[in-house]
Amino acid sequence: MKIMSKISKIIISLVLIFTITLLPISAEEKDVIREDIVGKIEDIITWKKSTYRLGMDEPLLNQRFLENAGDTTGDWYLIGMGRIGYEDEYDRYLAVIQDKVVKRYREKNKLSDSKATEWHRISLAILAAGGDPTTVGEKNGTPIHLIADGTYDRGKTRSLGTQGINGWIWGLITLDSLRYIVPEDAYDTRNTMIEEILKNQLQDGGFSLNSSLTDPDITAMAIQALAPYYNSEETYSYKQKARDEQVTKAVREVVDEALEILSEIQLEDGDFESWERPNAESTAQVIVALTTLGIDPLTDERFIKNGNTLLDGIVKYQRPDGGFIHSEMYDPENPTSLPEESNSMASEQVLYALVSMYRFYEGYRTLYDFREEMSPELTNKIKTVKESIETIPDVVDETDKALIEKVFRAYLDVPIEERSYIVNYQHLANAMKDLGIPNTSEPLSESMGIHSGGTGSTMSLINNQKAKTDTLFSEEDIKKVTILPDEITTEYYVEVISLIDKLQHAPNQKDYEHLLKDLQVKKEKMEKIEMEIESINNDILQHVYPFQEVSLKDKKLVEQIIERYHVLSPYDQNKVQSYEDVEKAETKIHSMIRARIMTVLICLVVMIMSALLIVRYKKRKQEKKIRKMMDERY
């Protein structure tokens, strides 16, 4: 009996050696890797800039890019760049997104109400830009609270799960982005969100949107959301949908099962496939998941295939222009992602995956943890606890008890919201279990919330300087105001909004009150133009269709639409939809008028002719009569 257990312990320790032992990376190697990662990050941003015809040193967050602020194309690049503190004009993004959010709140239905992930993405982007998503402009006198409306109180309007597991995953990631406090009267709590994710675990251990087979992207995202709770001893009892049975599990068990299936489906090149296509995005998501959990993607044997790491797996998708492709396999049904052309979505996901990796190697917070970086004291404390956990042998006996209890006390001394950074806690927990030491650690979910607001950290991690923020309203800014045309068009929307914001926050704003007034007048003008465009679009819809029914009655309206259209600048005219149909209606009406005129003219001619005829006829009759009378007289 005893021998048996000893043998099994040896086997277990062998297994542990094989799976957990990290191949140490030397300091030199680390430098090389770091430089390599930073280089690739810069490559991607430079490529993205080049697609806007911008030089390396010009800011990406320019007019054209910011028109997409608040959309999928605008936000993820910003999140990636912001999380490494890449220098750019983030304040402009904040000004524009605030204005857009306020507008969307004002016009109901403008922000997709079935897609909670819109709120999540925008919240994360605001944090990445150094803003505060809990106070974004205002509606009816109260600040707009994207975190409440998008996460814990979301269910008061529509369930976070309306769009499936995605809504729960991103809701939880967003809620933990600044470790937000969930108020008492909230609709959802951390635990309801965690449970919803757990319920959706598939039979094979992974997650997917709709299939019964693991999808690497969704599995990786689920891990990213659950990662802060990996060290929690709290168990959840729920009905696992795929098995249709009641289970009781801790987050750690579920995450470990998910990691196992991810390891299993990793391809020989180190990458992953989704929808039967090996691709960059799936690989990127797995990198984020591992680095969020504190697993080294370059040394963990579970994620090295055929000698290829995830990094090898992802760099194979890079193009010489710096961008990344989606997949090397050409899909005739998907011509938007070509194997020989860098793809925007692939590049943005690789960008933030590399940022996540960089943060991991440099000891910063995880990608979606937007709090201030740790103080040196806290960093040290965590380092010490991790090191002391490492001293616990793989096979423990009673003699180790004192040590383990001491390490456990040190662990408990780490604030609850920081415990996820003790990435080797599992080793401690297992040792305690083996020796029957009661694990009294608190459930993490209850105490995870520590902030009710605040801004995201914006440290520049590349050169370790606080990202440049020019708060004074400068000569250059004044010049920007003066070159704005008097006849403003919506083309200058981003410029005006960001200048107003900068001026309002500038310490020297008193000196430029006249400029502020001028800018605000311009903003109002642009808003009027926007309303006018919308009204024209509505009028076109109302009066130009169905085309067969366009009649002379519509003449005035159509002429008005045309007149109003021509008042707009060419830029704004482009925003009028299907203007060609108005021209078509105008032509039709003109033809009808011409026809009407012709008809009238012809009627007139006919009448004159007829009159002439009658007159002639009468005259002749008269003549006949006279002649007859004359004849009779003679």
Added chain:
Amino acid sequence: MRKDLLIVAFIALLIIILASGTNIQSVEEYYLTHIDDINEDSKTVFIRIDASTVLENWQQLDPALRSEKYVPNDGVILENTEYVLRPNDTVFDILQRTIRHNKIHMEFQGADENAYNSVYIQGINHLYEFSAGPLSGWMYAVNGEFPNYGVSKYELEDGDEIEFLYTCDLGRDLGHHYLE
């Protein structure tokens, strides 16, 4: 007497012109106003819009949308309709024209606003993505095939049949199977 006859003939001629509908247009104008008229030589395509899968998933439907106004009794939002195919027309062009001519609601995202480089249809007749459960949304098929790319990327050919179909199960309820 002969003069009278001449005048009568002239009047008759004018009346004939009047009766035949005076529509005097230049060639360009005629082309512009008749571009969507179907005649023997026109290339045409067919389009229909159908949300009948929602009928079987009524409980999943957003309660605010449970009305005949959004989901007709037979689920058909637009019967199969023939439209003239103009040169280089994409599926989106035809949909846009159809929607406008029939005054059906539609919301879309422009090609520069998303990562697909193509127009993305968000909602038709107030039915949006996820309106009837997490796997619901609009899909389109051309001649029975479900293309895997955007509506504004698909150029049509004479005789193509377009269907916009609402799915409540990522296409599986439409007989379309993604690779699994």
